[in-house]
Amino acid sequence: MEKEIIYLDEITVRFAGDSGDGMQLAGKQFSDASASSGVDVNTFPDFPSEIRAPEGTLYGVSAFQIKLGSTAVNTHGDEIDLLVAMNASSLKVNLGNLKVGGIIIANLEGFDSRNLKLAKYSSNPLEDGSLKKYQVIALDMEAIIKEELKTSGISPKIVKKTKNFFALGLTYWLFNRPMEATVKWLNAKFKNDADMLEANIRVLNAGWNYALKNEDFKRQYNLQPAKFEKGNYRNISGNHAVALGLVVASKKANIPLFLGTYPITPATDILQYISGYKKYGIRHLQAEDEIAGIASAIGASYGGNLAATTTSGPGLSLKIEAIGLAVMTELPLVIVDVMRAGPSTGLPTKPEQSDLYQAMYGRHGEAPLPVLAAASAADCFNMTVEAARLALKYMTPVILLTDGYIAQGTEPWRIPELNELPDLTPNFATDPDRFAPYVRDPQTLARMWAVPGMQGMEHRIGGLEKQNITGAVSHDPENHQKMVEIRQEKINRIAQDIPNLEIMGSPEANLLIIGWGSTYGAIKSAVDAISREGKKVAYVHLRHINPLPTNLATIVGRYKEILVPEMNLGQLKNILQARYLIPMIGMNKVQGIPFKTSEIKAKIEELLSKEEAQL
Amino acid sequence: MKTLLDEIISKPHIGSIVYEPKDFKPDVDVRWCAGCGGYSILSPVQRIMPELGIPKEKIAFISGIGCSGRFPYYMDVYGFHGIHGRAIAIASGLKIGRPDLSVWVATGDGDNMSIGGNHFIHGCRRNTNINVIMFNNEVYSLTKGQYSPTSHKGQITKSSPLGALDEPFNPAALALGAGATFVARGIDKDRNHLQSLFERAAAHNGFSFIEVYTNCNIFNDGAFDSFTKKDVREDQTVMLEHGKPLVFGKERDKGIIIDGLNPRWYRWWTVNTPWTTCWCMMKKTARSHSYWAI
Numbered sequence: 001m002e003k004e005i006i007y008l009d010e011i012t013v014r015f016a017g018d019s020g021d022g023m024q025l026a027g028k029q030f031s032d033a034s035a036s037s038g039v040d041v042n043t044f045p046d047f048p049s050e051i052r053a054p055e056g057t058l059y060g061v062s063a064f065q066i067k068l069g070s071t072a073v074n075t076h077g078d079e080i081d082l083l084v085a086m087n088a089s090s091l092k093v094n095l096g097n098l099k100v101g102g103i104i105i106a107n108l109e110g111f112d113s114r115n116l117k118l119a120k121y122s123s124n125p126l127e128d129g130s131l132k133k134y135q136v137i138a139l140d141m142e143a144i145i146k147e148e149l150k151t152s153g154i155s156p157k158i159v160k161k162t163k164n165f166f167a168l169g170l171t172y173w174l175f176n177r178p179m180e181a182t183v184k185w186l187n188a189k190f191k192n193d194a195d196m197l198e199a200n201i202r203v204l205n206a207g208w209n210y211a212l213k214n215e216d217f218k219r220q221y222n223l224q225p226a227k228f229e230k231g232n233y234r235n236i237s238g239n240h241a242v243a244l245g246l247v248v249a250s251k252k253a254n255i256p257l258f259l260g261t262y263p264i265t266p267a268t269d270i271l272q273y274i275s276g277y278k279k280y281g282i283r284h285l286q287a288e289d290e291i292a293g294i295a296s297a298i299g300a301s302y303g304g305n306l307a308a309t310t311t312s313g314p315g316l317s318l319k320i321e322a323i324g325l326a327v328m329t330e331l332p333l334v335i336v337d338v339m340r341a342g343p344s345t346g347l348p349t350k351p352e353q354s355d356l357y358q359a360m361y362g363r364h365g366e367a368p369l370p371v372l373a374a375a376s377a378a379d380c381f382n383m384t385v386e387a388a389r390l391a392l393k394y395m396t397p398v399i400l401l402t403d404g405y406i407a408q409g410t411e412p413w414r415i416p417e418l419n420e421l422p423d424l425t426p427n428f429a430t431d432p433d434r435f436a437p438y439v440r441d442p443q444t445l446a447r448m449w450a451v452p453g454m455q456g457m458e459h460r461i462g463g464l465e466k467q468n469i470t471g472a473v474s475h476d477p478e479n480h481q482k483m484v485e486i487r488q489e490k491i492n493r494i495a496q497d498i499p500n501l502e503i504m505g506s507p508e509a510n511l512l513i514i515g516w517g518s519t520y521g522a523i524k525s526a527v528d529a530i531s532r533e534g535k536k537v538a539y540v541h542l543r544h545i546n547p548l549p550t551n552l553a554t555i556v557g558r559y560k561e562i563l564v565p566e567m568n569l570g571q572l573k574n575i576l577q578a579r580y581l582i583p584m585i586g587m588n589k590v591q592g593i594p595f596k597t598s599e600i601k602a603k604i605e606e607l608l609s610k611e612e613a614q615l
Numbered sequence: 616m617k618t619l620l621d622e623i624i625s626k627p628h629i630g631s632i633v634y635e636p637k638d639f640k641p642d643v644d645v646r647w648c649a650g651c652g653g654y655s656i657l658s659p660v661q662r663i664m665p666e667l668g669i670p671k672e673k674i675a676f677i678s679g680i681g682c683s684g685r686f687p688y689y690m691d692v693y694g695f696h697g698i699h700g701r702a703i704a705i706a707s708g709l710k711i712g713r714p715d716l717s718v719w720v721a722t723g724d725g726d727n728m729s730i731g732g733n734h735f736i737h738g739c740r741r742n743t744n745i746n747v748i749m750f751n752n753e754v755y756s757l758t759k760g761q762y763s764p765t766s767h768k769g770q771i772t773k774s775s776p777l778g779a780l781d782e783p784f785n786p787a788a789l790a791l792g793a794g795a796t797f798v799a800r801g802i803d804k805d806r807n808h809l810q811s812l813f814e815r816a817a818a819h820n821g822f823s824f825i826e827v828y829t830n831c832n833i834f835n836d837g838a839f840d841s842f843t844k845k846d847v848r849e850d851q852t853v854m855l856e857h858g859k860p861l862v863f864g865k866e867r868d869k870g871i872i873i874d875g876l877n878p879r880w881y882r883w884w885t886v887n888t889p890w891t892t893c894w895c896m897m898k899k900t901a902r903s904h905s906y907w908a909i
Contacts, residue, residue: 254619258712281618283711287704288737295701295734296708299677302695303713304620325698428623452693452709452716453624455672460641460687462678462696472643473688 003212004219010069011221012077015167016094017086017110019053019062022164026084027064028410029168029185033177035235035412038225040069042377042521043410044076044594049265049349056110056118061093068175070224074376074521076409078596082174084167086110086141088119100133105170107163108140137216141166148206154199161196162203169207175221179204229414236413238380238406239266242310242336243273245384247280249334250306252385253392253424258305259284260296262315265348266404267338270310290318294335298322301331302461304428304451306388308334313342313355316399320362323397327367327487329461330438330447332391332426334384339403339517341592350592351404353517354568359399360546360575366484368491370394371546373401375520378413380406383543385421392426393497394490395446401545403567405594406518432456437471444497445490495547501540501555509536511607512559514584516542516572519565519595526600530608537604545572548579556580561607563587565600624715628672634665641691652803652829653682653750657689659810660719660748664692667717667817674717677706679726681757682831683750686721700731703738706745717817720747725755728764728784738822739793746816746823751786752831753838760834772834790824797823802843802852803830 013030015023024045031043044065053060067077079099085091087110098104111126125131126138141163149159165186172179183201190197211217236244250257259274261267263286274284283300287293294309301307311319316337326333339355341347359371370390374383380402387400429435429448437459438447450457459471467474468482505513505527515523520541527539540555542548556562556576564573565587573586587603589595639661647653664674674692678684680699687694693716697705702720710718727735727749738747754772755761761774765786769778790798797819801809809827816823828839842851853863853871861871868883 256618256620256712258708260708281616285708285711287707288733291701292704292707292734292737295697295704296711298697299695299705299708299710300712301708302705303675303709303716304623305712307708307712321698322701329695425619428619451620451623452675452713453626453672455626455628455670458672458692458694460694460696462687462694463680463698464696 003217005222006219007222007224009071009223010067010073010077011081011223012065012067012079013082013084013171014063014065014080014094014097015084015164015171016061016063016090017084017107017164018055018090019048019050019060020055021062021086022161023062023064023086026164026168026171027066029182030171030177031066031410032235033172033179033181034066034068034175035233035410036181037177038228039223040071040073040226040228040412041235041410042067042073042076044405045408046593047349049347056087056089056115058089058093058119061090063090063094068223070226072226073411074525075594075597078598082171084171086163086167088115088121088125091125092119092121098134101135103135103137104131105167106136106138107142107167108138109142111138139210139214139216144206144210145203148202149199152198152202154195158195158199162199165200165204166207166210169204169209170211170217171207172204173208173211173217173220175223179208228412231414233412233414235410236377236381237269237408237410238374238377238402239269239338239408240273241377241380241413242384242400242402242407243270243277245381246274246306246308246334246388247277247282248381248418248421249385249388249424250282251280252418252421253306253388253426255426256305257282258297258300258307259310260287260300260307261285261293261310262287262290264290264312264315266340266351266407267310267312267315267336269407270336270338290315291322294319294322294326294333297333298326298329298331301326301333302329302451304449304453306332306334306392308336310336310338312338312340312348313358314345316355316358317362320358321364323369323399324363324365324367325463326397327363327369328463328465330395330487331397332388332395332449333397334387334391335397335399336384336387337399337401338407339401341590347592349404351518351594352567352590352592353401353403353519354571354590355401356516356545356568356571356575359401366488368488368546369396370398370491370494370544371401372398372544373517373542374406375517375541375543377406377409377411379520379543381413381416385424386543389422389424390494390497392424393446394444394494395449396491401517403518429454429457436469437461438466438469440486445486445493492547495550498544498547498549500551501542501549503555504539504541505531506536507538509538510560510611511537511604512555512562513537513539513604514542514556514562514564514572514576515539516545516566519567522595522597522600523565525597526604529597529601530604535605535608537608542572545575553580556582561585561611563603563607565589565595565603567594624713628670632668632670634671636661636665638671639664639691641689643688645689646685647682648833650830650832651682652752652827652831653686655803655806656748656750656809656827656829657686659806659813661690662810663813663817666814669717673715674719675706675709676719676721677702677709678721679723679731681723681726681750681755682752683721683723683726684757700726700729701734702726703731703734703745703747706747707738707741707743710743710745714744718745720745722747722749723756724749724751724753724763724765724786728786728789732764736789736793739790739795739824742794742796742821744820744822746813746819747825748813749786749824749826750829751826752829752835753783754831754835756831756834786826787824795824796821799824800826800828802828802839804843804848
C-alpha cells in the first residue's frame with residue numbers, strides 16, 4: 001500500500017494514559033530517539049502526584065508531551081497535533097488542547113463501558129460523531145498484542161504491560177524513527193527477565209508493522225534535522241543538567257562534591273543522578289530531613305568541599321535558618337530550589353515560580369545572597385556551574401531557582417568542552433601569618449577559606465556576629481553595622497562580575513518584556529512570532545536576579561511599557577518596580593501549568609494594539 | 616585523581632605533635648558562670664587531646680546553641696558554632712566530607728534531645744565516626760530556666776510553675792534504642808571518670824555518645840546531688856562496666872539484678888542462724904538515676 005510522506009517544520013505529540021500505562025517511558029523513548037535523529041525537541045512530562053491513581057479515572061491521567069522541530073523549539077508546544085489516548089479519560093482531559101484536524105490514536109479497549117463511565121462520558125466519543133473535527137484512528141491494541149504473542153507462551157499478565165511499547169512502535173513508524181536505541185534500552189532494562197524483554201521487543205515491532213500495513217495509517221511525517229551549533233548533543237532534563245553541573249563544577253574547582261539532601265518532588269531526580277556518579281569521588285548524604293540536608297552540606301563546606309543541597313519550596317522553607325548560618329559564616333554553598341506550585345504541599349508535581357520572594361527575602365536578619373534562575377532544561381547546567389562559581393569566588397551561599405517544568409522536561413544540550421567553562425579554583429588560605437577568618441579579598445570582599453587540616457590557621461566561626469577581620473565573637477554595635485554592610489556590599493559587587501543583558505526581538509520597540517526562569521521558551525517563541533509578523537517588541541531574560549545585571553537600569557528606562565510575565569502573582573514585577581520605581585504590567589498564571597506561547601503572544605498583541613490606538 | 620583538597624589534607628605537619636593540654640586552650644576567657652559543670656567537661660577534654668596523637672589542625676569541634684554551644688570557642692582547634700539542634704547534622708557532613716578529621720560535638724539536653732532530637736537518633740543509627748558530648752543539666756540555661764526534655768516530671772521551672780507535665784527522656788536509653796554503638800554516662804563531679812570516657816569514645820570507630828550530668832548552679836542547682844554528693848555517691852551510683860557485675864555501695868554490699876524485665880536493686884545481708892550462715896537479699900526498686908557506662 002502506498003503511504004504518503006508529509007514534510008513538516010514542527011509537530012507536537014502527546015502520549016496520554018493511566019498513571020500505570022507507561023506513558024512517561026514511551027514519551028521519553030520517543031523524545032530521545034527523535035533528538036538523536038537530529039530534530040530539536042522539548043518535552044513536558046505531566047503526571048498526577050499519585051503513583052498509581054485508580055485506573056481509568058480523569059485524575060489518574062498521566063501524559064508526556066513532545067514538540068519536535070526542524071528549527072529551534074523553545075517550548076513543549078501549545079497545541080497537540082497527535083494524541084495517543086490509551087483510554088477515555090486521557091482523551092477527555094487532553095482533547096481541549098488538540099488542534100482541529102489533529103490525529104487521535106485511540107486504544108479501543110480503554111473505551112469500554114467501564115472506562116467511559118469513569119471518564120464521565122454518556123456516549124462513546126469514538127462512535128457518537130463528537131470527534132468529527134479530528135482524524136481518529138481507533139484500534140484494539142490489546143487484541144493485536146495478544147494475537148502477536150499467542151504462540152510465544154508469554155503470560156497474559158505481561159501482555160497488558162506492553163501496550164505502551166505498541167503505541168511507541170506505531171509512533172516510531174509515523175515519524176520513521178530508528179528503534180535500535182529503544183531495543184538496546186530494553187535489553188539493558190530486562191536483562192534478567194527474558195519474557196518481558198521478548199514481549200516488549202515483539203510488541204514494539206508489532207506496533208511498527210501494524211502501522212505499516214494498516215490502511216488507517218496513510219501518512220508518515222518527516223522533519224528535517226534542526227541546525228544546531230556543531231558539537232556533541234544529548235537530550236537532557238533540567239534535573240539531570242543540575243546534577244551534571246554540580247559534578248563538572250567540582251572538577252573545575254578541583255575539590256570534591258558533597259550533596260546533602262532529602263527527597264522531595266520535583267527535585268529528587270538530582271539526588272538520584274548524583275548517587276550514580278560515585279565514581280567521580282562524590283559523596284552524598286540522603287539526610288533525615290531537609291534541615292540535616294543543608295546542615296551536613298554546611299559542615300562539608302566548612303571542610304573544604306564544594307557543597308550543595310537540593311530541594312523544592314517546602315524544603316527551602318525548612319532550610320532557611322541554616323542558609324542564614326551559611327551567610328554569616330560566609331561559606332560557599334549551592335542551594336537548588338526546583339520550584340513547584342504552593343503554598344504548603346500545593347500541587348507537588350506542577351511547576352510555578354512562586355518561591356522568588358522566599359529565595360530573595362526569606363531569611364531573618366539582613367542576609368543577602370545571590371539568586372539565579374535557569375531559563376531552560378539545558379540552561380540548568382550553565383546556571384549550576386555559575387552558582388558554584390559565585391559561591392566559591394565570593395564565599396557565599398547561592399540559590400539557584402529552577403522549576404518542575406524545566407526540571408522534568410528535556411531538550412537537546414550541547415555537551416561543552418571543559419575548557420569552555422570558567423576556572424572555579426577556590427581561593428584557599430595559604431599563609432598562616434597573614435590569615436584571620438575574616439580577612440577579605442579587597443576586590444571581591446570574599447573572606448579567605450581556611451579548612452581543617454591547614455596547620456596554624458585553626459579558628460572558630462559560627463552564627464554569632466564576628467569581629468571584622470579577627471572573627472572573634474563581637475557584640476560591638478559599630479562592628480555589627482559594619483559587618484552587615486560588608487556582607488551586603490559583597491553581594492552587590494557581584495553585579496560587576498555577571499554578563500549584561502542582551503535585548504532580544506526589536507530593541508527599538510516601545511514595549512519591553514522582562515522574563516525570568518522557565519518562561520523563556522514561551523516568551524521567546526511569542527516574541528519571535530511577533531517579530532516575524534513585522535511588529536516590534538523587545539525582550540530581556542533574567543538569569544541573575546540578585547544582584548541584577550547592571551545594564552537593566554538603563555534598559556527599563558528606555559521603554560514606554562514593560563510587561564513581566566511570570567508564574568506567580570507578580571513577584572519579579574514587584575522587585576523590579578521597587579528597585580527602579582517604574583510601573584510595570586504583570587501577566588500572571590498560577591495554574592500549575594506553564595504559559596502557552598499563544599497566551600503571551602495574545603497579551604503582546606493586546607498591548608501593541610492599545611499602543612497603536614493611542615498614536 | 617588528587618584534588619586540591621587532597622593536597623591540603625596530605626600536607627605533612629611541621630614540627631612536633633607532642634602536645635600539652637594547655638596547647639588546646641585558646642587565648643580567650645571562658646564565659647560560663649562560675650561553678651558551671653561545663654568547666655568539668657572542658658578540662659578533661661583538653662587533657663585527652665594530646666593523647667589522640669594527631670595534629671591539632673585535624674581536630675574539629677562542632678556545637679549547636681545553648682551554654683554547651685560555646686564549647687568550640689574554648690578549644691584551640693578548628694571549631695564551628697552552628698545553629699540550634701543541628702550540630703550532629705553539621706558534624707556528619709564534615710566527617711563524611713573529611714574522613715581524615717577527628718570530629719567532636721558539644722551539645723546539651725535542649726539542643727540534642729528537643730530541637731535536634733531527629734538528628735540525634737539518626738546520628739546514632741548512621742554510626743558516622745563522631746564523638747558527641749551532651750551536657751545534660753535538665754534545664755534550658757541560656758534562655759534562663761525553662762524545663763527541658765530531660766527535666767523530671769513535676770520539676771518547677773520558670774515555664775512550669777506548677778511542675779513539668781511530661782515524662783523525661785532517658786538519653787542513654789534513647790541512644791541505645793536508636794542503635795548507637797557507644798553509649799556512656801558520667802557526672803561532672805568525676806573528672807577522671809569523664810576523661811576515661813572521652814578516651815574510650817575517641818578510640819571507638821563509630822558514633823559515640825557521652826551524656827554528662829552537668830550541674831547548672833544558676834537554674835537547676837543540685838539537680839544531681841542525690842547521687843553525686845560525696846557522702847551519698849558510692850551508695851547511690853553504680854559504675855557500669857562492660858562484663859562486670861552491677862555491685863556498688865561503700866561496703867560493696869549492694870547490686871542490681873534483672874527480675875523478669877525489671878532491674879531491681881538488692882542488698883546482701885549476712886544472717887547467722889544456729890544451723891548455718893545464709894545470704895539474704897533486700898528488695899528495692901532501682902532508682903532511675905543509676906550511674907553507668909558501657
